Amino acid sequence: MAAAHSTGSEAFPGIPKIRYEGPATKNMLAFRHYDPDALVEGKTMRDHLRFAVSYWHTFRGTGSDPFGAPTMIRPWEQGGDTVEAAIARVAVAFEFIQKLGVDFYCFHDRDVAPEGKTLAESHKHLDAVAAALKAHQEQTGIKLLWGTANLFSNPRYVHGAATSCNAEVFAYAAAQVKKAMEVTHSLGGAGYVFWGGREGYQCLWNTDMKREVDHLARFMHMAVDYAKEIGFTGQFYFEPKPREPTKHQYDFDCATCINFLRAYGLEKHVKMNIETNHATLAGHEMQHELEYAGMQGYLGSIDANTGDTLVGWDTDQFPTNIYLTTQIMYSILKYGGLAPGGVNFDAKVRRESFEPVDLFHAHIGGMDAFARGLKIAAAMRADGAIQKLVDERYASWSSPLGKRIEAGSESFATLEKEMLAKGEAAACTSGRQELFENVINTYM
Numbered sequence: 001m002a003a004a005h006s007t008g009s010e011a012f013p014g015i016p017k018i019r020y021e022g023p024a025t026k027n028m029l030a031f032r033h034y035d036p037d038a039l040v041e042g043k044t045m046r047d048h049l050r051f052a053v054s055y056w057h058t059f060r061g062t063g064s065d066p067f068g069a070p071t072m073i074r075p076w077e078q079g080g081d082t083v084e085a086a087i088a089r090v091a092v093a094f095e096f097i098q099k100l101g102v103d104f105y106c107f108h109d110r111d112v113a114p115e116g117k118t119l120a121e122s123h124k125h126l127d128a129v130a131a132a133l134k135a136h137q138e139q140t141g142i143k144l145l146w147g148t149a150n151l152f153s154n155p156r157y158v159h160g161a162a163t164s165c166n167a168e169v170f171a172y173a174a175a176q177v178k179k180a181m182e183v184t185h186s187l188g189g190a191g192y193v194f195w196g197g198r199e200g201y202q203c204l205w206n207t208d209m210k211r212e213v214d215h216l217a218r219f220m221h222m223a224v225d226y227a228k229e230i231g232f233t234g235q236f237y238f239e240p241k242p243r244e245p246t247k248h249q250y251d252f253d254c255a256t257c258i259n260f261l262r263a264y265g266l267e268k269h270v271k272m273n274i275e276t277n278h279a280t281l282a283g284h285e286m287q288h289e290l291e292y293a294g295m296q297g298y299l300g301s302i303d304a305n306t307g308d309t310l311v312g313w314d315t316d317q318f319p320t321n322i323y324l325t326t327q328i329m330y331s332i333l334k335y336g337g338l339a340p341g342g343v344n345f346d347a348k349v350r351r352e353s354f355e356p357v358d359l360f361h362a363h364i365g366g367m368d369a370f371a372r373g374l375k376i377a378a379a380m381r382a383d384g385a386i387q388k389l390v391d392e393r394y395a396s397w398s399s400p401l402g403k404r405i406e407a408g409s410e411s412f413a414t415l416e417k418e419m420l421a422k423g424e425a426a427a428c429t430s431g432r433q434e435l436f437e438n439v440i441n442t443y444m
């Protein structure tokens, strides 16, 4: 299996193309459950899951943390932050993604190309690397799930980007997003993500919240207009996160984001890209965020990872918990799937897992965990036992009274009359949580 790269030497020597070998295999560089062409509910696993590799963590992560220097052994970082090194790194990325058998990738503008001394130079760098990305996409068939702009690393974004107190920073961010949208469009990106890392505040005394949130809406309307102008029909996403790096971020959780979109007339243009670790930071389960977005028609894409509740920040670990992936896939199947979104591994190997092979182990584990979650969720749906228990719990809503209330043909006055005649409501039945949990464990 020839990997796509220009140097003639492999970046991941000795690592073969990762294949499905089934649950009994002893080979740890193989899939036990992710069988891309196997059908689940009449659709291939590949099409259900639409896996993507994150350029930032996987190819640019160094293992540095607030207490220490980089630890990762990454030959592809030796060339420094030059355009030449960035172009060489594209070959490394595509070799990895191809060996892994993943169909998509995601990037920020500044992951793939170094920032220049001026905006014009940054644009030029991005164009040069985008040409290499395009060539590798064509050569390998690997596609761009979504692009985005890094509006948080450079010190100019210290007060935010679209919500900065500095109008010229807003203008600069607009120019940066314009360019990132153009590049995403030219690479055939299926979507574009807005993650507002610094769109929030550290202190309310110095913050004009109304002005900042109004500006965010102004920014988004410009993005919608520009997409129309250039014919970009990919899906826009907001990626909710409640905090980190700021104390409070305006895209707190799905409910907050959806309220913002509706309040500012953006509701038709943006869906949610939901990340597990962000959900937990917001005090929600991932399942909550998926159900909330799904029921409102805003389920778009997911950033697959998991947090560590004992650590408490966005640890972005690879997901390996089958219970979690089952919950996720149950909701995704329920709301009709993710496409044009997908499952992007916004996850990084631990600082201590510093060898390139760890990147393979991490992704293989995450992909297998999702494949198992998909199979288990499909089995739960196939026999309908859980749905039946839920339906039983709400059986009273199928009574004539329940139906009339749901249809909107009752009022406070008519209901008062009904209850005055009855004197008391029918007795409640048990919620059976433990039974539900036991039934779910029979599928695990």
Ligand code: XLS
Pocket: 108, 148, 193, 195, 239, 241, 275, 303, 314, 346
């Ligand atoms: C950070 C976010 C970020 C987005 C893309 O916490 O998850 O990586 O996914 O900007």
Ligand code: NI
Pocket: 195, 239, 275, 303, 346
């Ligand atoms: Ni993310």
Ligand code: NI
Pocket: 275, 277, 278, 314, 316, 346
């Ligand atoms: Ni994150």
